[in-house]
Amino acid sequence: MNMKTLAALVPLPGAQADYQACLLAFPVLERAKTTPQEPRYHGEGDVWTHTMMVCDEMVKLADYASASEEQRFILFFAALLHDVSKADTTVIDPYTGHIGQPGHSKRGAVDARVLLWRAGVPFALREAICRLIKVHQVPFFAVSSATLDATRLVHKLSWELDIRLLAALAEADMRGRICADQASVLDNVELFRELAREEQCYGQPRAYVDAHTRLEYARHAKGHPDYPLYAPQGSKVVLMSGLPASGKNTWVAREYPTLPVVSFDDAKATLKLRHGENDGAAAHYTVERAKELLRAKAPFVWNATNINPELRDKALDLLYRYDAEVNIIYLEASFKELRRRNGARDTTLNQASLERMLHRWDVPVPAEAHEVQYNVD
Structure with missing residues (x-):
């Protein structure tokens, strides 16, 4: 087919x-x-x-x-x-x-x-x-x-x-x-x-005065599309999203070489955990590191798969509690290319585990963040 x-x-x-x-x-x-x-x-x-x-x-x-x-x-x-x-x-x-x-x-x-x-x-x-x-x-x-x-x-x-x-x-x-x-x-x-x-959104997105007002209205029904809400200044955060082997690490290294990176995979490596082993400890480590940067209002990259909508929502809820400005970068590769990359790289995630992840695969939508970018290979 x-x-x-x-x-x-x-x-x-x-x-x-x-x-x-x-x-x-x-x-x-x-x-x-x-x-x-x-x-x-x-x-x-x-x-x-x-x-x-x-x-x-x-x-x-x-x-x-x-x-x-x-x-x-x-x-x-x-x-x-x-x-x-x-x-x-x-x-x-x-x-x-x-x-x-x-x-x-x-x-x-x-x-x-x-x-x-x-x-x-x-x-x-x-x-x-x-x-x-x-x-x-x-x-x-x-x-x-x-x-x-x-x-x-x-x-x-x-x-x-x-x-x-x-x-x-x-x-x-x-x-x-x-x-x-x-x-x-x-x-x-x-x-x-x-x-x-x-409401002027039949066949086109409803116009908003700015991204922050759109996000607050979508998430919390605050304000009105035509009148700007005050946007408190927090961290500028790049939230990565994509299946394993979609190129997130390469993208981060190339596009954001100077920014701190919060990474679930790095947390697992630091804690010496294999894929699927004590994910709770790795998640806690990742969240605490993110909170440190958010309290300092420092820019950073949150590099994780973020394809599970429930887990992605938890990350976004945390970021917005600290008044972060969020740009979601979604990456994707073809089915054949993803399997090839995952088979060629040094990883504890086997192909069967990768296949199972597809059953939780939800692509971010524009209403989730101040900006959402799609980069498809």
């Missing part, structure tokens, strides 16, 4: 996809044929039936007809893979028989990332697909929720993806099923579109 093969699968507006070819390209989707869904929300039956219905509805949409070739690629594969992880997340209540797939959107984004990365899909297209999958159900409830700040949510999402494409995926997802509340949910999707238009 390669990019040329995948591009040939994208149907023209109004045409039906070649689903047998889709299954050959992504054999994992065969499991969708035997994955049940809750009848209240999916009267059509199994996940594969639903997936084909969603793809059929997608190619009928005006948004698909007016989309560019790249946007159609994004929309079609987001539709095809939006429920790719339902087979692995299915839970059936033993008492009621109710079927759920908790976390399938978040897990699906990771699984789709790995599939598309191995297929050589360009970074920008791949991440656009994965970001849509991760939040593909948000337009169903964002505007009607009593607990969500829908305005703040569309602002944040507009910095991560094209809301026009998200709304199109949500509409196709809802039209491609049989359920009693279809009409009301489609109304919610349309209200989501209208809110994004009103």
Whole structure:
């Protein structure tokens, strides 16, 4: 499977996809044929039936007809893979028989990332697909929720993806099923579109007066996009992110030769720990060193994989507590190149461990820091 093969699968507006070819390209989707869904929300039956219905509805949409070739690629594969992880997340209540797939959107984004990365899909297209999958159900409830700040949510999402494409995926997802509340949910999707238009972020990121104000509004709902918040001066921190062997050490040595470096790997070396051995001690050592530099308001590089969103959030929370200005540098290499590099270097991380890390692989999004840079080999 390669990019040329995948591009040939994208149907023209109004045409039906070649689903047998889709299954050959992504054999994992065969499991969708035997994955049940809750009848209240999916009267059509199994996940594969639903997936084909969603793809059929997608190619009928005006948004698909007016989309560019790249946007159609994004929309079609987001539709095809939006429920790719339902087979692995299915839970059936033993008492009621109710079927759920908790976390399938978040897990699906990771699984789709790995599939598309191995297929050589360009970074920008791949991440656009994965970001849509991760939040593909948000337009169903964002505007009607009593607990969500829908305005703040569309602002944040507009910095991560094209809301026009998200709304199109949500509409196709809802039209491609049989359920009693279809009409009301489609109304919610349309209200989501209208809110994004009103907030000037339908098809473009919401403009902010500066990066600090954007970050505070996204993280804490402080302030307003058009009025600057006072930015206290702390350390200027470069937070590295990327899979092992993606080139982080080389990048740091070349781009920041004079800055102090806080490194989980260096901590393990100092403490003479092998990969996976007493990671807690290494993490504590790393955090304490970071705190020393943050208290001194000194610039530094935090060099770690930072691909696990929970761990990355912990690092970012610490940095922002000390008023740091954060620039995330994300590095990536191709699947083949990453395996070659990891096999050639002196490391205690074996290939099997590297493969397991892919199941936690989350790429930073622009809303996470003052600046996020993507450097893809």
